[in-house]
Amino acid sequence: MDWKELFGSDSEEEEETDIPGLTLVRQALDHAQQMAMTNAIIEKKYFFDQVNQAMCFGELPSYLSWLSQWVIDECPSMFNADILNREPLFDQAILNLYKKGEGICSHVDLLRFEDGILIVSLLSSCVMTLKEIATNTTIDLLLNPGDILSLSGESRYQWEHGIKEQLFDTIDGQVIERGTRISVTLRKLKPGATETTATSTYSRY
Numbered sequence: 001m002d003w004k005e006l007f008g009s010d011s012e013e014e015e016e017t018d019i020p021g022l023t024l025v026r027q028a029l030d031h032a033q034q035m036a037m038t039n040a041i042i043e044k045k046y047f048f049d050q051v052n053q054a055m056c057f058g059e060l061p062s063y064l065s066w067l068s069q070w071v072i073d074e075c076p077s078m079f080n081a082d083i084l085n086r087e088p089l090f091d092q093a094i095l096n097l098y099k100k101g102e103g104i105c106s107h108v109d110l111l112r113f114e115d116g117i118l119i120v121s122l123l124s125s126c127v128m129t130l131k132e133i134a135t136n137t138t139i140d141l142l143l144n145p146g147d148i149l150s151l152s153g154e155s156r157y158q159w160e161h162g163i164k165e166q167l168f169d170t171i172d173g174q175v176i177e178r179g180t181r182i183s184v185t186l187r188k189l190k191p192g193a194t195e196t197t198a199t200s201t202y203s204r205y
């Protein structure tokens with residue numbers, strides 16, 4: 001079994017991009033952490049039939065809550081001091097299940113959420129396309145299982161992010177087949193913004 005192909009290499013490393021406020025930490029979660037988080041999600045039985053999204057509000061379950069401390073200990077440079085020092089750092093999680101080939105429309109996360117967003121990728125790679133709203137400039141980012149992406153400032157407000165619906169991604173001359181992917185997005189609700197609705201994949205943001 002080629003575990004490296006499934007989970008990537010086992011050493012964390014920050015990758016530079018040209019998008020202000022965006023940090024991509026490659027292999028932020030090692031193999032064991034990816035498996036533990038994936039197992040915890042499977043055990044929760046969030047996903048069945050057509051249900052491809054789950055949300056947690058308030059105190060996050062323990063399999064996610066440790067990520068706040070991970071940001072502070074391992075990657076404090078991803079957020080400014082206002083974000084880093086807020087309490088709690090995150091109080092909302094969205095878990096998205098993408099079956100092979102599925103995507104998410106290009107969007108800016110709802111303004112009911114504060115700045116400072118963290119996205120964890122599990123199980124399958126995919127290419128996320130970042131699009132600067134003012135110029136339509138696009139930048140493709142390969143997200144591998146175990147990678148953690150953070151969005152704040154310009155990248156959160158002035159760029160959209162989305163994942164094309166396609167079975168294969170092509171990036172840097174490489175063709176990569178999609179599989180089933182789970183992502184976990186952590187955010188902080190703005191005060192007062194406690195009500196929400198979600199009825200379709202178009203209200204995932």
Ligand SMILES: O=C(O)CCC(=O)C(=O)O
Nearest residue numbers: 094096119183185204205
């Ligand atoms: O699945 C992803 O990587 C992105 C999810 C996302 O953009 C969101 O939940 O707002």
Ligand SMILES: [Fe+2]
Nearest residue numbers: 108109161205
């Ligand atoms: Fe988003």
